[in-house]
Amino acid sequence: MRGSEMQRITKETEIEASLCFEGTGKSEIQTGIGFFNHMLDLFAFHSGFDLSLIARGDLEVCDHHTIEDCGIVLGSLIKEALGDKRGIHRYGHFTMPMDETLCDVTLDLSGRPYLVYHCDLKREKIGEYSTEMTEEFFRALCMNCGMTLHINVLYGTNDHHKVEAIFKAFGRALKEAVQIDSDRIVSSKGVLE
Numbered sequence: 001m002r003g004s005e006m007q008r009i010t011k012e013t014e015i016e017a018s019l020c021f022e023g024t025g026k027s028e029i030q031t032g033i034g035f036f037n038h039m040l041d042l043f044a045f046h047s048g049f050d051l052s053l054i055a056r057g058d059l060e061v062c063d064h065h066t067i068e069d070c071g072i073v074l075g076s077l078i079k080e081a082l083g084d085k086r087g088i089h090r091y092g093h094f095t096m097p098m099d100e101t102l103c104d105v106t107l108d109l110s111g112r113p114y115l116v117y118h119c120d121l122k123r124e125k126i127g128e129y130s131t132e133m134t135e136e137f138f139r140a141l142c143m144n145c146g147m148t149l150h151i152n153v154l155y156g157t158n159d160h161h162k163v164e165a166i167f168k169a170f171g172r173a174l175k176e177a178v179q180i181d182s183d184r185i186v187s188s189k190g191v192l193e
């Protein structure tokens with residue numbers, strides 16, 4: 001079973017989390033930010049991973065540190081659970097429709113961190129969640145995982161649908177990429193780091 005766990009404590013946040021790729025999509029998420037909990041629950045459900053993430057952050061400041069640091073932690077957990085990446089499919093792609101919205105997520109567990117993010121949002125907040133934090137979350141995740149990630153929301157009008165489609169498509173694409181389908185490291189260089 002490929003998994004990882006970590007605890008990360010700073011002056012801004014305290015986070016305890018664990019991840020298992022060979023899971024059933026069950027999650028226990030507490031971040032203090034309702035919409036963000038909803039997003040991480042959906043990520044776990046659609047990836048099929050088991051994810052526990054308990055974060056106590058300085059929400060009296062705002063949601064920025066908590067969401068960004070959850071991205072750092074989730075990226076680190078994915079990287080650790082991947083180990084030397086032997087046998088993984090490496091690439092993942094999913095195009096997720098959600099009512100009027102269409103979202104395309106493509107990723108490569110290359111070891112090279114890179115985020116391309118195209119999503120226009122009209123609202124500043126969804127509940128207590130700042131919509132601008134979507135990009136920050138995925139940037140922190142990529143940087144700490146060594147993932148190339150392209151997020152393109154092609155069209156849509158409802159911001160809840162757009163952000164939700166991103167998290168769900170990301171879960172589906174990552175599920176594909178971490179799948180074991182050979183006994184080799186899928187790189188002409190012989191390493192994925």
Ligand SMILES: [Mn+2]
Nearest residue numbers: 038160161164
């Ligand atoms: Mn929803």
